[in-house]
Amino acid sequence: MSDYKILIGDCLESLSREKISEAVDLTFLDPPFNQGKDYSFHNDNLSSEEYWNMMKEVCQKTFNITSNGGAIYFMQREKNTEDVLRCLRETGWTFQNLIIWKKKTSAVPVSSKYGKQYQIIAYAAKGEKARVFNRLRISPPLPPNYKFQRENGLYVTDVWDDIRELTSGYFAGDEALRNKDGARFHKQQAPLALLLRIILSSSKVGDAVLDPFAGTGTTLVAARQLNRNSVGIEIDPKNAEMIRSRLEEIRDADNIEKYYQDYIHTENLSKIWGVKSAPANVKKKMKQSAFAG
Ligand SMILES: C[S@@+](CC[C@H](N)C(=O)[O-])C[C@H]1O[C@@H](n2cnc3c(N)ncnc32)[C@H](O)[C@@H]1O
Numbered sequence: 001m002s003d004y005k006i007l008i009g010d011c012l013e014s015l016s017r018e019k020i021s022e023a024v025d026l027t028f029l030d031p032p033f034n035q036g037k038d039y040s041f042h043n044d045n046l047s048s049e050e051y052w053n054m055m056k057e058v059c060q061k062t063f064n065i066t067s068n069g070g071a072i073y074f075m076q077r078e079k080n081t082e083d084v085l086r087c088l089r090e091t092g093w094t095f096q097n098l099i100i101w102k103k104k105t106s107a108v109p110v111s112s113k114y115g116k117q118y119q120i121i122a123y124a125a126k127g128e129k130a131r132v133f134n135r136l137r138i139s140p141p142l143p144p145n146y147k148f149q150r151e152n153g154l155y156v157t158d159v160w161d162d163i164r165e166l167t168s169g170y171f172a173g174d175e176a177l178r179n180k181d182g183a184r185f186h187k188q189q190a191p192l193a194l195l196l197r198i199i200l201s202s203s204k205v206g207d208a209v210l211d212p213f214a215g216t217g218t219t220l221v222a223a224r225q226l227n228r229n230s231v232g233i234e235i236d237p238k239n240a241e242m243i244r245s246r247l248e249e250i251r252d253a254d255n256i257e258k259y260y261q262d263y264i265h266t267e268n269l270s271k272i273w274g275v276k277s278a279p280a281n282v283k284k285k286m287k288q289s290a291f292a293g
Contacts, residue, residue: 002230004247005230009235011233012054025067026202027066029213031058069131071124071125073202077116098123102161103118139262139264166184166191174253186242194218196259207229214240217242221246225256257282
């Protein structure tokens, strides 16, 4: 069984070998975006210089505790792409891909610009290239003019348009954690499918996954079910408490088994996933389609 650790406090103080205790193999960075949002324990209205100095320090400290060949995924708004790439480069990381996470919804456009419909995720490695990269295959729906089903799916590319964001209010569905009054517990909760893809692509069973801005702990929830060790750092004790309860009892909405089928064309999937064989519901489907065929 994998281990997890939740550290409550400022990640700048916790990102050290003593506090994290093992070398990190993969990091997901989803910081507050400094856009004046209402965080209880964080000033989201820093000057641009202060904010990017802080992010640079996070990238540097993360680099220092990462194993050679380890990876980082840094998520941000597309307008900050230049700063993200600079932060990573200046702290020793080697750029690998700029992933476009295309949302299902878009922002209302301002009068002089196109409406925004994606977020960037910069993927970089410690060293020339990453030590682990599992080439996942997915099977997106066929475009309307395609006649034949693809037999083996397609490799995942750097445009991810098949993962739905947890949009505001009730549209966020069951996955969004909610307060008693039905309001969302944390407006920046990331979808589990996003972390599942990152962890499956860039780590193996037993690796250590780090999230310095853990929020509701989506990274730890995915890592735990994939038999990877994880460390989450979160400054707000209420969020940290939520991470703990989310991990103690995995909710149906957080169960990753339902995504196994999406990656079924991936070579060695059960090994990458950290299970002996496909989940029962997937096996049943496979049997049925073999029977139908
Ligand atoms: C964008 S949210 C992360 C959401 C997360 N990916 C999830 O799925 O829930 C950023 C989180 O960072 C936390 N935070 C802000 N400043 C921090 C700091 N200096 N150290 C640790 N956590 C911090 C905030 O409280 C917030 O929960």
